[in-house]
């Protein structure tokens with residue numbers, strides 16, 4: 001059995017976080033939790049506010065309102081925050097330094113010695129490149145080195161900005177295994193990405209934002225469930241439609257006026273509605289496609305952003 005990490009139980013709480021740059025509302029009343037012992041994917045298209053959120057979490061940008069807490073307090077209020085949270089956001093590499101020399105520049109702030117540096121270099125698969133200059137590193141190697149920096153102080157919380165970016169397929173599998181191992185020790189792992197497919201195999205939970213707003217938060221399993229093959233059906237009397245479908249033994253979920261029916265084909269649902277004398281406005285067979293569900297969440301969030309006073313909610317589907 002793995003030893004749990006001593007910081008086991010450190011969660012991240014984002015509450016009403018808001019940040020405006022001039023006319024751009026980069027982050028808009030954002031609230032979500034990141035649980036320990038799990039890998040959470042923080043997802044959204046380019047410019048949706050992921051980095052700004054993470055920068056506020058790390059005390060690098062001051063929010064206009066709201067709070068970001070790590071283990072119940074703001075990052076900067078921890079006595080040595082770098083030992084609590086390992087973050088890849090600010091990884092700056094001097095091209096003339098070797099990988100080992102880069103980590104040596106970080107070590108004194110974190111109170112770690114050479115043995116730990118060698119350990120993390122090995123852990124990220126850079127042992128053979130430890131004495132090579134970072135200027136000659138590929139993007140994937142830089143990602144590994146940034147990750148080594150986040151692991152140096154053995155923190156209980158990891159905040160990784162697009163860690164899969166630049167990794168080849170084998171690197172992505174390696175990253176998945178490492179993130180799962182770290183979360184399995186009880187650590188809190190938050191990973192941002194604009195490509196769901198890149199992190200899909202690594203994450204337990206998903207937080208999706210668009211235009212700075214939360215559009216969906218759930219376990220990946222729940223999101224997959226929302227993406228199952230089903231029939232989307234709507235009409236002026238959704239309650240009667242739902243009742244008719246349930247009478248036939250089909251599983252029905254209702255989100256406002258739209259029903260998702262599982263266990264029947266579109267033709268069967270249409271026939272049942274016809275037999276019950278119910279008018280239909282939509283009857284669509286939806287194939288399972290997680291990426292498509294992600295795009296739908298994002299598109300809905302971007303649409304909502306145009307409507308003043310209409311805040312995002314924590315479940316894109318419930319807002320359908």
Ligand SMILES: Nc1ncnc2c1ncn2[C@@H]1O[C@H](COP(=O)(O)OP(=O)(O)OP(=O)(O)O)[C@@H](O)[C@H]1O
Pocket residue numbers: 021024025026044045046047048049050051052053194
């Ligand atoms: N310092 C800044 N000054 C002005 N605008 C900013 C600043 N930082 C971010 N923005 C704007 O805020 C919005 C959100 O940017 P942010 O970098 O947080 O998004 P992101 O989701 O991380 O994007 P990406 O996936 O491209 O990294 C964008 O419109 C961006 O141009």
